[in-house]
Amino acid sequence: MKNGIPKQIQNILTEDETVEKSFNLKDCRVYTTETRLLVIKGRTIQDFDYTHIPSIAYTLKPCWWLVILGIIIVIAGVSFAVVTDETIIWAIAGIGGLLTLWGFIKKSEQAEVYVVGVSKQTFRGSRDDLDSLLKIVRQKQATKQTVYKAETGQD
Numbered sequence: 001m002k003n004g005i006p007k008q009i010q011n012i013l014t015e016d017e018t019v020e021k022s023f024n025l026k027d028c029r030v031y032t033t034e035t036r037l038l039v040i041k042g043r044t045i046q047d048f049d050y051t052h053i054p055s056i057a058y059t060l061k062p063c064w065w066l067v068i069l070g071i072i073i074v075i076a077g078v079s080f081a082v083v084t085d086e087t088i089i090w091a092i093a094g095i096g097g098l099l100t101l102w103g104f105i106k107k108s109e110q111a112e113v114y115v116v117g118v119s120k121q122t123f124r125g126s127r128d129d130l131d132s133l134l135k136i137v138r139q140k141q142a143t144k145q146t147v148y149k150a151e152t153g154q155d
C-alpha cells in the first residue's frame with residue numbers, strides 16, 4: 001500500500017492521476033483526485049466524475065433509533081403499571097421520555113451527494129471531514145466549469 005492508498009484504488013488511477021485527499025467516514029472510505037471521487041464501501045468501489053455531481057447537501061437528521069427506543073420504554077413502563085409500584089412506572093416513563101428527547105436533540109450529520117444516473121450517495125462522518133469533502137467537491141466543480149467555459153468560448 002503506497003502512502004496509505006489501497007491497491008484496488010492504485011489500480012484504477014490513470015498515469016497522471018493522484019489521490020489528493022482521503023476520508024475515513026463511518027460507512028466508507030472516500031478518495032479525491034483531480035477529476036473524480038472514489039468511494040470504497042465494503043468490497044465495492046464507486047467512481048464519480050465531478051462533472052456528474054450536480055448538487056450536494058449537508059443535513060442533520062434526528063437519531064430515530066433513540067426516539068423509537070424511548071417510545072418502546074415508555075410503552076413497556078405503562079403496560080407494567082398494573083403490576084408494579086407507581087414510582088417505578090414514573091421512573092421508566094422518565095427514562096423513555098429522556099431517550100426520546102435526546103434522539104431529537106442529538107443529530108446525525110451527513111452529506112448527500114447527488115450523482116447523475118446513480119441517485120444520491122450519503123456520507124456520514126464528523127462535521128470537519130464532511131465539510132472538507134464538500135469543499136473539495138465544490139472547488140473541483142468550479143474548476144471544471146471554468147475550464148469548460150474557456151474551451152467552448154462561453155462567458
